[in-house]
Amino acid sequence: MSLRTLTTAVLAACVLVGALALPAGAVAAQRAVGGGPTAARNADPAAGAQSPMALAAAIAGRYWHAVPCQGRVRITTQQAVPAGLEPDSDAWVTFASSGGPNVLAAAPSSYTNCVIGLGRLRWPTTASMRSDWDLLCMTMTHEFGHLLGRVHDEAPASVMAAVFTDYSSEPQACRTTRPRSSRPS
């Protein structure tokens, strides 16, 4: 296991306040995940490889022992940071709820239209998701937490910390389960 040093300390993973309008065509990859290990297995064009995004989503579901949004979570990759977020945000979520858009105080069972956005600067390619696996997995777990109604936690080692400054927040399952690569090792 190799942990890359986090040179970019900011992982905003914010809840977007207000309406989100993604430019047409900005969504390079979309798939629905049900939190199961078989979801979205074919995201990587390389035969035999395992989608790091799908694996991270499966780990995140197991971490929380719950699947948000009735299993309907859309994960969008290679996204531009939406207006209203810090420009160095790496990931974010949007959803509708009984309390209005992106209201974490509303009952999580009311969340619909759940979308996790992954920024294109941090993860421009599937290969970058694999090489930056630890942060991807932490981030996915964090965003699943939001979609289950979790708010930010001030404890720096919490997976719900607003900013990750090191890997102390990383769930153990992210460390022990890593995406298979199609490349010979």
Ligand SMILES: [Zn+2]
């Ligand atoms: Zn967050």
